[in-house]
Amino acid sequence: MARIAFILLCHKDPEAIIDQARRLTRAGDYIAIHFDARGGREAFEAIRKGLANNPNVTFATKRIKCGWGEWSLVQATLHAIEAAERDFPRATHFYMMSGDCMSVKTAEYMHDYLDREECDYIESFDFFDSDWIKTGIREERLIYRHWFNERRHKWLFYQSFRMQRALGLARGIPADLQVMIGSQWWCLRRRTIEDILAFIRERRDVMRFFRTTWIPDETFFQTLVRHLVPEREIRSRTLTFLMFTDYGMPVVFYNDHYDLLLAQDYLFARKISPDAKELKKRLGDLFAATGVEFRISNEGRSLFRFLTGRGRVGRRFAQRFWETESSLGRDRELLMIVCKKWHVAKRLVSQIRSHTDIPCVEYLFNEENTPLPDLGGIEKSLEKRTRHRRAWVRMLFDYFDTDRMVVCIDPGGIDLIRDFYSDRSGTRLLDIDCEFSDAYLIGHARRTGLAGDTTPQSALERLLPTIRSDINSESDTIRDAEFEHCYRISESNAPEENARPLARFLGISEDEAREIASMHYLFSD
Structure with a gap:
């Protein structure tokens, strides 16, 4: 039977992390936690203390400070993977997740789902031929070196980029790699994880290359899995249900999304609002249940596109009327x-x-x-x-x-x-x-x-x-x-x-x- 080692990257809310770890390990699964070094020592110690008596919990071999779009996110993931691979020899699958994710199926359902096929679940589309990147720089993510964080040091990021381009400092991609891109939320088999850890120990050139790419959490694992695993054993999809608004922001789920989330062909959902306490409780209770049957309709994305495209009235999603003639409400x-x-x-x-x-x-x-x-x-x-x-x-x-x-x-x-x-x-x-x-x-x-x-x-x-x-x-x-x-x-x-x-x-x-x-x-x- 499948046994999952969850790889959790988080940076805030120690109490929620403790609750999440206790819930996910209740059915015999495991969790390896990387708590961002920016989150503070006191918060991290509170997590360690709260989970000290749980043998199915471990912590990343090293805590580092993480920044969006940086190599640090991949490095933090690798530290947590190393700890999970070492401490949980019975784990058959490794599932990447964040503190904003919650299960939308029972543990029983998840184990059965992963036992159905001998494969890895990770989005991996060709970096250059697919249209996965909608806006912003594309090839430049790879061929130029990115040492600065685009959000914290925007001027330095773009000055460095322009200087390299002006001086013709583009670099080549490792010749034997086909760079792939996809969601950073994946589920990989133990054998694949072991192959990745062995590969990065041997191929320092690949590690040097990815360390200075931009947003490597969307390309690193996606590329290595496709390089190491036969295509027939890869399902190019994520098992975490997430949607984005037309602004490129993740859709946030609230209390009245419970039925919709259960009907999707996914195991987890992201992002759950911190204020959706009722939804969190219901999903937490569901995870430990047995004998639950799920009717999968998988209409989430099409429904969201329809509603946001036409404007809407209702409580399934927050009301959005983008047109200029829309009203705040006659009685307001x-x-x-x-x-x-x-x-x-x-x-x-x-x-x-x-x-x-x-x-x-x-x-x-x-x-x-x-x-x-x-x-x-x-x-x-x-x-x-x-x-x-x-x-x-x-x-x-x-x-x-x-x-x-x-x-x-x-x-x-x-x-x-x-x-x-x-x-x-x-x-x-x-x-x-x-x-x-x-x-x-x-x-x-x-x-x-x-x-x-x-x-x-x-x-x-x-x-x-x-x-x-x-x-x-x-x-x-x-x-x-x-x-x-x-x-x-x-x-x-x-x-x-x-x-x-x-x-x-x-x-x-x-x-x-x-x-x-x-x-x-x-x-x-």
């Missing part, structure tokens, strides 16, 4: 706070949160790192948030399960404000009138890159009138638009004077509004 109310001094608006928002139950989101169209919930990746880019603004805000309404929500917008976003006012939803606007000292404007110029620490005072004095004029112009544009349900509070007013428009904006009593407006440092710089 968007409350926009407009203020050039972001810290003032954020303080007001903190007061609103503490005195009401209205969800509040800060400068979601202006700040890349504003705190936002995980909504499948669209939240990670300002460009995406702005381009599909109504869809994005509607997803937030759905996430918070509310019909009223406060958002902060910079006065320069007049087009955003007009767009939301043209929606069928209810819309209100609170314009915060602030005073701008020369010292504040100088700080603003430095924060926005208009000036630096060494900019002469004479240059700053010439710049200040222009900045002040721009700020006044933004404020005048909003006032001239004469938006309905527009209210205004001012730094020059007493809290009692600001309470009335604030109460009407939020739909609360004036006493409650007075408490919110009475923050003594609300307008302080």
